[in-house]
Amino acid sequence: MSDIPPMDVTEDDLAISAQEEQDARDAVEIIRDTLRQYGLEDLTSEAYNMLIDGSSTEAVVLRLRESESFQERFKGMQMRTDNKLPGISPAEYISLERSYRQTMAAAGIPEGFYDSPDDLAAFIGNDVSQNEMAQRVAMAAAAVQSVDPNLKTQLRDLYGIGTENDGELTAYFLDPDRGVNMIEQRLQMEAAGLSSAAMGTLGGGFERDTAERLADLGVQRREVTERLQGDRGxxxxxxxxxxxxxxxxxxxxxxxxxxxxxxxxxxxxxQRQQRGRRQMGSLVTGGGAAGLGRAT
Structure with a gap:
């Protein structure tokens, strides 16, 4: 007959419970790390409670993905579904977000311009690849380099665009509607162009209000040059x-x-005309006196 005493049922249950709790803790650590990468740490306690209640790790993950927080964080996934595009994993989603941000940062585009979760979700939901984003930014940067220097100066002086570096202008050309609506953007560009023409013609640009009023009237750059070119003095x-x-x-x-x-x-x-006539009169008088002297 064995000398090993029978295990108490209560002790056995405690051991099983402890192991289950440990397993749950191990699983929740893994899930917590993943949620931290997703920016969804607030779901950790919910995941832990589900594991303690006996849900499998797979079931917990599925439940979390159905949560409102997850759907909001990865809303580009639903956009892809709506657009009948292939699904992507959260890891791929985050990788795309990171690549977008790195591309814009490398071009000097200011933080907050185009890197909110909603912005990035729209790119992902419309299947904008890393290469396509790089091409868009490169085209905007090239547009900045080709801008007339006077126009850049007026955009900076009148609207504060490009005061820090060309990254602000790159952002402006990447999406002029961001921060100003389309009508305002067109007016700003036209107004800055008119002020640029004045700078080349008169040596100085216009005040913002004047430039915008001229643009609103439909005045063209050539008109500014033609009608003001004789007035620099x-x-x-x-x-x-x-x-x-x-x-x-x-x-x-x-x-x-x-x-x-x-x-x-x-x-x-x-006043200038009168001054000119007086000066001319002085010259004539002086010249006449000298002539009479030579005649004698």
């Missing part, structure tokens, strides 16, 4: 004058934006 104060006029005042007068500007420019033109 009016922006330069002469000795004895209280002040000259600004490039914006000139444009406001020339294109009928402001009655005060029209009056100021007309007054300055008249």
């Amino acid at each position: 009016l922006t330069q104060q002469l000795l004895g004058e209280e002040q000259a006029v600004t490039t914006s005042e000139l444009a406001a007068a020339e294109f009928g934006l402001d009655s005060d500007a029209i009056a100021d420019v007309a007054r300055l033109r008249q």
